[in-house]
Amino acid sequence: MNAKALNTLEFTKIKQLVLEYAASELGSIRIKKMEPSTSLDEVIEWQNETDEAATVLRLKGGMPLGGIFDIRPHVNRSQIGGSLSPLELVKIASTIRASKTIRQFIEKLIEDEDLELPILENKKEMMAILTPLEHLIFDAIDENGEVLDSASPDLRAIRQKIRSSESRIREKLESTIRSKNAQTMLSDAIITIRNDRYVIPVKQEYRGHYGGIVHDQSSSGQTLFIEPEAIVSVNNQLREQHIKEQEEIERILLELTMAVSAEAHDLLLTVDILGDIDFMFSKAKYGRAIKATKPDVNDQGMIHLNKARHPLLPMDEAVANDIFMGDEFTAIVITGPNTGGKTVTLKTIGLCTLMAQAGLPIPVLDGSKIAVFESVYADIGDEQSIEQSLSTFSSHMVNIVSILKEADSGSLVLFDELGAGTDPQEGAALAISILDEVHNKGCRVVATTHYPELKAYGYNRDGVVNASVEFDVNTLSPTYRLLIGVPGRSNAFDISKRLGLSQHVIDHAKSFVGTDSKAVEAMITSLETSRKSAEKDYQDAHDYLKDAQSLHKDMQKQMSEYWDKREELYEKARQKANAVVEQAKTEAEEILADLRKLRLEKNADVKEHELIDAKKRLDEATVAPSNKKPKTTAPKTARVLQPGDEVNVLTFGQRGILLDKVSDTEWSVQIGILKMKVKEKDMEFKKAEKKAEPKPLATVKGKEYHVGLELDLRGERYENALMRVDKYIDDALLAGYPRVSIIHGKGTGALRSGVQEKLKNHRSVKRVRLGESGEGGSGVTVVEFK
Structure with missing residues (x-):
């Protein structure tokens, strides 16, 4: 790289x-x-x-x-x-x-x-x-690096002797410093250590009283640190024991080192x-x-970054842009004002590419694609070199010459302000020539420029597209949004006017602009207007799609519940009917048995085949279970249907209004906010409407809206929740829902009680009940309307 x-x-x-x-x-x-x-x-x-x-x-x-x-x-x-x-x-x-x-x-x-x-x-x-090596080490050494007594039996024995010797030395020295002459002869009644041997501080004039060895003296020379003769031999023993201890520790460490080596x-x-x-x-x-995601990588030079941000900019300041290339076009020429975000866009593309090729996630939304390039070249920023006596233009050209030599079809090339730093006419010509050279090599190219000549570059070359960074003339500031497919237009006249420059001065300036430039600017203005209109239409269509999807989901849920409930009622009716018939059969069997017995005993004139026929008729009375949904056909009516009539749509169990007849057998029907084609045989006339024009949506303050099948009150204050229930019930009635659910949660039960009390007193509510186990239990109230 x-x-x-x-x-x-x-x-x-x-x-x-x-x-x-x-x-x-x-x-x-x-x-x-x-x-x-x-x-x-x-x-x-x-x-x-x-x-x-x-x-x-x-x-x-x-x-x-x-x-x-x-x-x-x-x-x-x-x-x-x-x-x-x-x-x-x-x-x-x-x-x-x-x-x-x-x-x-x-x-x-x-x-x-x-x-x-x-x-x-x-x-x-x-x-x-x-694990065995871990235990071997931690059994011998603690986490602070101290060798434990348990490291070996010899080390434990040596340390016991050391502690015993130290105890004896301290006893003798404490006896010494507590003697009646100690306060006079000692500088301080303490035991200390010098040269790894126990000593006491003795005044200079009493050095001969204790005998022994002098190991140190104070800075003034008035105090000597003396090892009394009484403990010299014990101190010698202690010193020998310390040496043995160190030798044993070294042996243990060597043994552990060998275990590590193995x-x-x-x-x-x-x-x-x-x-x-x-x-x-x-x-x-x-x-x-940085809220980054994993991109899909490819080696076809395809780049499609969804809402890409520059990773080094603060997330709350960076403007996210959609950047794509490599399919219909392989080169992008970006125009726009200074500080408008052109260089940031270049660096975003380059840096995201390098990050992805290093295995890092990149700051884009899911579904983004990025290419793996054999090399990435960038000519960005002020390349002026005082040391080499090179101007900005010369430094850029040195870099560009190197890029042109090395770049190939597996390269991503980024040019910032291509051709800048020299005569505008020559710079623009050089920029076009350099772009042609790199583009013809098959590189993926992104270049920024100020030259108006390059605004038409994308229209004259296959595989090249113009782009710009948006500028808000009203606020006199850039929005940092990248617009691919639209070249940047000059805003100098508009900005000057807003800043107070006289109109006649601006008009005079416009007279010096060539006809071609005016045509290009007019074309760009038209493109911007068309783009904004298309974006608005897209957003409106997207919102309508979301509403339609939500409504479709609710309708499916309602229909599913309807069929489930209907089949459940049919099944209960069949079971009840069968139970009645079974009881009758049982009673009939008993009667038949009595008759046969009576015939045998009293020679009654009852024929056997008559008894069998009676039993057969009882058997045929049993209702057989059926898993098939019964077909509902509309009763024939003598009235001829007309647009505006209100009908029952039997296949859905919903009321609708006839709009117009689409064929001999089908009508267009408005059901709620849906328009559907329904066969005439599947409809039943209810009544004629005075107005034939249906309202496609319930309206509130003149605005279209869609009300869902559920109202979630969790987290609401008590008074606000009851106000929301009032409005929601009205909306649900307008939408024609037979049943809705109100989610209030379990909590203390106060909100549940308040909601149910309010609903029980509502004139349009037929029934109020708690949700079943599959509906949310006591955290949900189900409302059925009249």
């Missing part, structure tokens, strides 16, 4: 930001070495790694990455015969413990959440299980994997901080 472009596009600043999220030195080292890749497969792999880490962050908030150290130097030294210090061994044990914690975390995450995390699972499997390969592999995991989560944490 081109090093100058990385610097120009400030990729180093991105690395510094990612560095803040590293949990260990291992992750920091990888971030510092992070560079964009030119391999599509590698970029896809890196993006998948970051995406897995982002999934874990979303579900669990993070990965336990504490206690990881870069132990590679320690492990390498153990392999060449060096002895590791206690703190170095503790870092190794801590890193092993961290790897065990991460393995367990990943296992539990996959098991509990039923997630597919192939990359993390693979890394978990690759990490060696080194596991060196697995340790280095585990450390490498821990570094990868820390690197993955550092990128994912950075992505979460």
Whole structure:
């Protein structure tokens, strides 16, 4: 990747930001070495790694990455015969413990959440299980790096002797400093240590009283630190014991170092994997901080960024823009005023490309696409070089010459103010020629310019499109919005007028503008007007679509409930009828049995076939269950239907108004806010309307609206909630709903009681009940209208 472009596009600043999220030195080292890749497969792999880490962050908030150290130097030294210090061994044990914690975390995450995390699972499997080495180290050394008594039996015995000797020395010295002459002969009644030996502070004139060895004196020379003769031999023993202790500690450390050396390969592999995991989560944490997403990457030069923001600008200040190229066009020429956002747009494209190729998520919305380029070139900013005696134009040209030599079809080229810094006519000609050269090589090109000659460039070249950054003449400020397909127009006359320049001066200035320039400006103005109109129409259509989708969903829900309830009632009726018939059959069987018995006993004249026929008629009276929905046909009516008539639409169980006849057998019917085609045989005449023009939507204060089947009152104050219930019931009645639900939650029950009391007193409410288990239970009140 081109090093100058990385610097120009400030990729180093991105690395510094990612560095803040590293949990260990291992992750920091990888971030510092992070560079964009030119391999599509590698970029896809890196993006998948970051995406897995982002999934874990979303579900669990993070990965336990504490206690990881870069132990590679320690492990390498153990392999060449060096002895590791206690703190170095503790870092190794801590890193092993961290790897065990991460393995367990990943296992539990996959098991509990039923997630597919192939990359993390693979890394978990690759990490060696080194728990015995961890226990070996922590059994001998505590987390502060102190070698424990339990490290070996010999060390425990030596330290017991040391403590015994120290105790005897202190007893003798305390006896000395508590003697009757101590206050006179000692500078202070304390026991201290000099040269690792216990001493007491004796005044100069009494140095001969205690005998022994002088180890130090005060700065004034008036106090000598003397080891009394009575404890010299015990101090000598203590010194020998300390030497033995140190020898035993060195033996223990050497033994632990050898154990580390034996596991060196697995340790280095585990450390490498821990570094990868820390690197993955550092990128994912950075992505979460800037609300970035994973892009779809390709090697066809396709760029489609949805609401892209510059990653180095504050999120609340950066203006998001849709940027796309690589399909119908491969070059964009952006025009517009200074400080309008042209350079920011260039850097956004370049920096998002570099970030994506480095495996970082980018600040765009989901569904964005970005290409993997073999090289990225950028000529941006003031390139003036005093050291090389080069002007701005010359410095830019040196850079552009280098780009023209190296760029090819796998390159992304970014030009800022192409051709600036020289005569406008020559600069514009050079800019056109340079763009042609780069475009003909198959590069993806984005260039910014001030030259009016380039405004028509996109109309004269295949695969090139004009773009501009929007400027609000009313506020005299840029909006930073990128408009692809519309060249920027000059705002000098409009701005001058708003700032108070006389109209005759402006008119005089316009007389100097050529006819061609005026035509171009008029064309651009027309394009801007058309674009704004199209955007408004699109937004209106989008809003209508959302309303229609919501209404369609509600209608489907109502129809589903209707058929379910209808079939349920049919089934109950069948069951009740069958129960009655079964009871009658039972009684008939008993009667038949009595008759047969009577015939045998009394020779009554009752024929057997008559008894059988009677039983058969009872059997036929049983109602058979049916899963098939009964067809409803409209009763024939003598009246000829007319537009404006109110009818029952039997197939939907809804009332509607006839609009017009669309064929011999079908009518266009307005049902609520829906217009539908319904066959005449599926309708039943109700009554004629005075007005034939239906109201397509219920109106409130002249505005169209759609009311849903549910009203959510959770979080509302009591008085506001009851006011909302009043309005909602009126709206639902206007919409013709047979039933609605009011969600009030469970809470203390005060809101539920208030709502139900109000509804019971409403003249149009037929029934009020709590929701069933599938409807929300006691947190929902279901209202049925008359």
